[in-house]
Amino acid sequence: MTSETIRLDNTVTFDDTADFIVIGLGAAGASAALEARAVGADVLVLERASAGGGSTAYSGGFVYLGGGTRVQKLNGFDDTVEDMFNYLMAMTPNPDEEKIRLYCEKSLEHFDWLERQGLVFNNGFYAEKHFEHSTEDGLSWTGNEKVWPFSEQAHPFPRGHKITVAGGQQELGMGGRKIMDTLIARVEESGARIVTDANVKNLIADAAGRIVGVKYKTFEGDRHVAAAKGVLISTGGFAMNKEMSERYSPLLADERVHIVGSTYSDGSGIELGLGAGGVTQDVGYLITCPFYPPASLLKGVLVNKEGKRFVAEDSYHGRTTGACLLQPDRKAYLILDNAIFGRPEFGGQQLVDAWDNFADMERDLGMPEGVLQKTLADYNANAERHEDPDFHKYHDWIQPLAEPPFAALDCSLGSSFYSGFSLGGLATNAKAQVLDTTGKVIPGLYAAGACATNIAKDGMGYSSGTCIGESTFFGRQAGIDAAAAQDY
Numbered sequence: 427m428t429s430e431t432i433r434l435d436n437t438v439t440f441d442d443t444a445d446f447i448v449i450g451l452g453a454a455g456a457s458a459a460l461e462a463r464a465v466g467a468d469v470l471v472l473e474r475a476s477a478g479g480g481s482t483a484y485s486g487g488f489v490y491l492g493g494g495t496r497v498q499k500l501n502g503f504d505d506t507v508e509d510m511f512n513y514l515m516a517m518t519p520n521p522d523e524e525k526i527r528l529y530c531e532k533s534l535e536h537f538d539w540l541e542r543q544g545l546v547f548n549n550g551f552y553a554e555k556h557f558e559h560s561t562e563d564g565l566s567w568t569g570n571e572k573v574w575p576f577s578e579q580a581h582p583f584p585r586g587h588k589i590t591v592a593g594g595q596q597e598l599g600m601g602g603r604k605i606m607d608t609l610i611a612r613v614e615e616s617g618a619r620i621v622t623d624a625n626v627k628n629l630i631a632d633a634a635g636r637i638v639g640v641k642y643k644t645f646e647g648d649r650h651v652a653a654a655k656g657v658l659i660s661t662g663g664f665a666m667n668k669e670m671s672e673r674y675s676p677l678l679a680d681e682r683v684h685i686v687g688s689t690y691s692d693g694s695g696i697e698l699g700l701g702a703g704g705v706t707q708d709v710g711y712l713i714t715c716p717f718y719p720p721a722s723l724l725k726g727v728l729v730n731k732e733g734k735r736f737v738a739e740d741s742y743h744g745r746t747t748g749a750c751l752l753q754p755d756r757k758a759y760l761i762l763d764n765a766i767f768g769r770p771e772f773g774g775q776q777l778v779d780a781w782d783n784f785a786d787m788e789r790d791l792g793m794p795e796g797v798l799q800k801t802l803a804d805y806n807a808n809a810e811r812h813e814d815p816d817f818h819k820y821h822d823w824i825q826p827l828a829e830p831p832f833a834a835l836d837c838s839l840g841s842s843f844y845s846g847f848s849l850g851g852l853a854t855n856a857k858a859q860v861l862d863t864t865g866k867v868i869p870g871l872y873a874a875g876a877c878a879t880n881i882a883k884d885g886m887g888y889s890s891g892t893c894i895g896e897s898t899f900f901g902r903q904a905g906i907d908a909a910a911a912q913d914y
């Protein structure tokens with residue numbers, strides 16, 4: 427589905443004009459508006475909801491930054507641009523080297539820019555494995571840096587920088603709310619014009635295909651606005667749109683996956699871009715069902731319905747869940763012993779039962795005879811030597827399952843709480859300009875954030891913080907480039 431681009435002709439009368447039109451006031455839109463205003467461009471932000479915030483306001487508030495930030499250094503992590511680059515290149519399917527290089531090389535500058543906007547990263551380090559930690563600490567592990575084979579492709583360093591919420595985060599999402607409250611306050615102060623309840627329905631192009639304005643719907647009726655320098659689509663993802671999910675990422679349309687984020691993450695901006703000649707690229711999803719914390723559960727053994735292991739259990743939760751979704755019937759069980767037993771805090775994985783031995787467990791879980799028993803016997807024998815030759819689990823998490831009773835937690839899709847959102851959208855270059863089917867720039871049109879494809883492309887490679895990181899970073903690139911463009 428596309429949104430038709432209106433051709434500029436005598437019938438189009440503009441009600442207003444701006445240098446740069448930003449469609450959507452989330453992380454990407456706010457960052458773009460700030461950069462364009464910083465050099466004096468006349469910026470108009472059109473937001474469909476009654477207030478800005480978007481899905482960013484629901485988020486954990488992690489931003490993936492590295493290369494030796496102040497917080498990393500103060501905690502003894504001598505991260506380098508090269509390590510960050512190597513890690514992101516290794517984790518990203520079909521990586522865009524130019525964008526990843528730029529993102530890593532400018533990561534320190536981006537950290538400073540975010541702090542200059544009033545977003546504080548406190549100097550504390552949260553060392554535990556977590557889903558969304560509730561302390562004020564500004565740094566933690568939010569990816570697969572210590573997971574084999576990535577740990578051998580780049581020196582592992584934590585890069586999840588969390589916006590500090592004074593007094594700690596009492597509820598999920600407070601970090602994201604803090605980001606958006608802060609950025610929106612800055613946009614308001616900057617002199618950008620913000621119109622809420624403004625639903626952009628169409629782009630407007632001249633005869634040569636250059637985007638020169640937009641048409642939007644308000645409670646008062648339709649309005650047309652001309653853009654002298656450019657238009658940014660920063661409308662967020664598409665997971666709330668079932669038809670789009672079925673087309674791009676069918677698992678997001680599965681009733682057993684709970685979609686999180688703003689209801690306006692319905693892909694309207696991707697449709698605007700497609701209507702202007704844009705294309706989608708590497709579209710995927712993050713679906714997650716974390717079984718940790720408590721961290722002791724990482725010492726468990728994750729098996730499929732055939733009783734076989736399939737992933738290093740200490741992987742980041744998006745990767746572990748991605749691997750569960752690839753198993754037969756999307757079924758998986760986490761096997762524990764009495765020494766490490768705990769109840770998952772976020773994923774809702776139910777206890778199937780507890781047994782005195784693995785043979786009875788295997789039978790009751792309906793697994794082929796002998797397979798689970800062999801899996802666990804091999805695992806335990808290797809664990810005695812602190813080794814995991816099959817999946818190279820990090821040594822902190824290797825411990826034989828030796829103390830009965832033995833338990834199985836049901837990690838299968840449909841049995842526990844799987845939630846997700848979309849990743850990727852319109853193809854863009856490193857300046858956030860939208861590309862057409864031949865890879866050529868569509869003049870006057872930019873896209874950034876969850877409606878564009880940059881670094882975060884799939885759950886298996888996802889590191890928390892890359893979405894807000896790329897939304898703010900490539901949003902800024904759009905604002906900088908558009909403000910410097912010649913007037914139409």
Ligand SMILES: Cc1cc2nc3c(=O)[nH]c(=O)nc-3n(C[C@H](O)[C@H](O)[C@H](O)COP(=O)(O)OP(=O)(O)OC[C@H]3O[C@@H](n4cnc5c(N)ncnc54)[C@H](O)[C@@H]3O)c2cc1C
Pocket residue numbers: 449450451452453454455472473474475477478479480481482483484485486487488489490624625626627660661662663686687688690691694695847874875876877890891892893894895897
């Ligand atoms: C629960 C949750 C937790 C997350 N945690 C993290 C995290 O900790 N770190 C991380 O990096 N990522 C996280 N993410 C992902 C991240 O929040 C998003 O990918 C990112 O914030 C998207 O920013 P954005 O500016 O592109 O879109 P959004 O923040 O969604 O903003 C888009 C805006 O555009 C508006 N809009 C939509 N259509 C139109 C239209 N046609 N006209 C006008 N306006 C329109 C919307 O109303 C919205 O305000 C999380 C996501 C969720 C849902």
